[in-house]
Amino acid sequence: xxxxxxxxxxxxxxxxxxxxxxxxxxxxxxxxxxxxxxxxxxxxxxxxxxxxxxxxxxxxxxxxxxxxxxxxxxxxxxxxxxxxxxxxxxxxxxxxxxxxxxxxxxxxxxxxxxxxxxxxxxxxxxxxxxxxxxxxxxxxxxxxxxxxxxxxxxxxxxxxxxxxxxxxxxxxxxxxxxxxxxxxxx
Numbered sequence: 777x778x779x780x781x782x783x784x785x786x787x788x789x790x791x792x793x794x795x796x797x798x799x800x801x802x803x804x805x806x807x808x809x810x811x812x813x814x815x816x817x818x819x820x821x822x823x824x825x826x827x828x829x830x831x832x833x834x835x836x837x838x839x840x841x842x843x844x845x846x847x848x849x850x851x852x853x854x855x856x857x858x859x860x861x862x863x864x865x866x867x868x869x870x871x872x873x874x875x876x877x878x879x880x881x882x883x884x885x886x887x888x889x890x891x892x893x894x895x896x897x898x899x900x901x902x903x904x905x906x907x908x909x910x911x912x913x914x915x916x917x918x919x920x921x922x923x924x925x926x927x928x929x930x931x932x933x934x935x936x937x938x939x940x941x942x943x944x945x946x947x948x949x950x951x952x953x954x955x956x957x958x959x960x961x962x
Contacts, residue, residue: 777799779825781800791943793952798835801829808821810822815852815884816838819838819887824897832892833890834889835887836887837888839883843871845879855867867919868920868922871920877908877910879907880905882903883903885903889958901951902946904927904928904947909922909923912935
């Protein structure tokens with residue numbers, strides 16, 4: 777199980793974990809309260825909740841963007857930075873309003889794995905450094921991707937990269953590779 781209702785994450789994880797059949801949280805199930813103080817703590821909260829609901833080995837991620845100029849904000853609050861009921865467009869607008877082109881950015885992703893049968897719990901992290909683009913560009917990706925120019929693809933935003941290009945350098949791609957190594961062929 778992938779402990780999410782987010783279709784974007786489900787499709788991204790399906791690309792990153794070929795050969796694994798992933799299911800998201802059942803419709804109508806409530807997402808747990810993410811009250812951890814780090815990406816890793818929030819990922820573990822979600823993985824434990826998904827494992828409890830499904831009794832399946834469960835993966836969950838918590839990820840976001842950290843802006844050097846803003847002392848690491850929005851960090852763990854990335855998904856709701858512009859307010860509790862905000863959307864990607866509102867969050868992106870707030871990033872553009874509070875930063876300058878060329879500001880240093882970092883995407884961070886923590887992935888937690890919980891196996892309710894064995895009691896195994898593991899957490900890994902991946903990151904991707906970049907800068908804020910002069911203007912949002914591209915129609916791929918989601919969230920802050922149109923304004924994030926990764927170090928691994930200078931001159932392009934994450935939203936301009938193909939799925940394969942993004943997976944090769946992204947914070948989530950890096951974390952999934954770390955998780956795959958850790959878990960082997962489970």
